[in-house]
Amino acid sequence: MANAQTAVTATQGGLVVRAPTMDDPWAWLAAGWRDTWRNPLLSLGYGAAFVVIGLVFTLGFWFAGLESVVPAVAAGFALVGPILAIGLYEMSRRYERGEHVTFADVKAVRPAAPVQLAYLAFALMFVYLVWLRLATLNYALFTYGDYTPWAEFVRFALTTPAGLAMIVVGTAIGAALALTVFAISAVSAPILLRHDVDVFTAMAISVRLVLKHPGPMLLWAWLIAVMIAVGLASLFLGLVVVFPLLGHATWHAYRTVIAGEASTR
DSSP states (O other): OOOTTSOEEEEETTEEEEOOOTTHHHHHHHHHHHHHTTSHHHHHHHHHHHHHHHHHHHHHHHHTTOGGGHHHHHHTHHHHHHHHTHHHHHHHHHHHTTOOOOHHHHHTOOOSSHHHHHHHHHHHHHHHHHHHHHHHHHHHHHHTTOOOOHHHHHHHHHHSHHHHHHHHHHHHHHHHHHHHHHHHHTTHHHHHHHBOOOHHHHHHHHHHHHHHOHHHHHHHHHHHHHHHHHHHHTTTTTHHHHHHHHHHHHHHHHHHHEEOOTTBO
């Protein structure tokens, strides 16, 4: 929920952008946690659906003998997560209005700017494909393109200088892309769900928010990264809770920093 005590920092695209505080990211998580358990079957079912999809892709790579690329594929989850969580934003929006939420409501989300939201989805998917390409090139650079069994890959990655260098370079590339995606999507997807603005305005608001308020926004990015890492480390199972939690929390982040009712749904 928007904080009336938060200072106004800018007006863009008819929307008022408010300054977050260092306490806000924790409040967003708390609000997201409450929303997750308002209808746990729906929220956790939403998370479970995407976990199942992720496991299917993982098993596909595994049986194809490409298990060494699974970490790169899984790490890219965070890059497209903001657009996949659109149903969770809708759930939190309806909770905020005191409405009862059903599966039909989540399945048939009607964004205020559907075409612009599709453009955002395309942009995030493009970055994800770029990540996959760079990750495979990084892998090939240090392994000469030799896809090895999982046990041998882990031994190489964790016990050899070349493997450790591969991890460092890959982590640096992934972090740069993840930070870029966070900047353009921190609040842009909820904006396009609720406001009829163009995708460039939504992304510009998001980027400006991150640049003008790096403290709380980078804390929020760090919390997201840690929670997704925990979810992935649990063989995706933790994402059943983490994904809906972060989706609901992102809605509350948007409600805190964005105001302006013109052209809202």
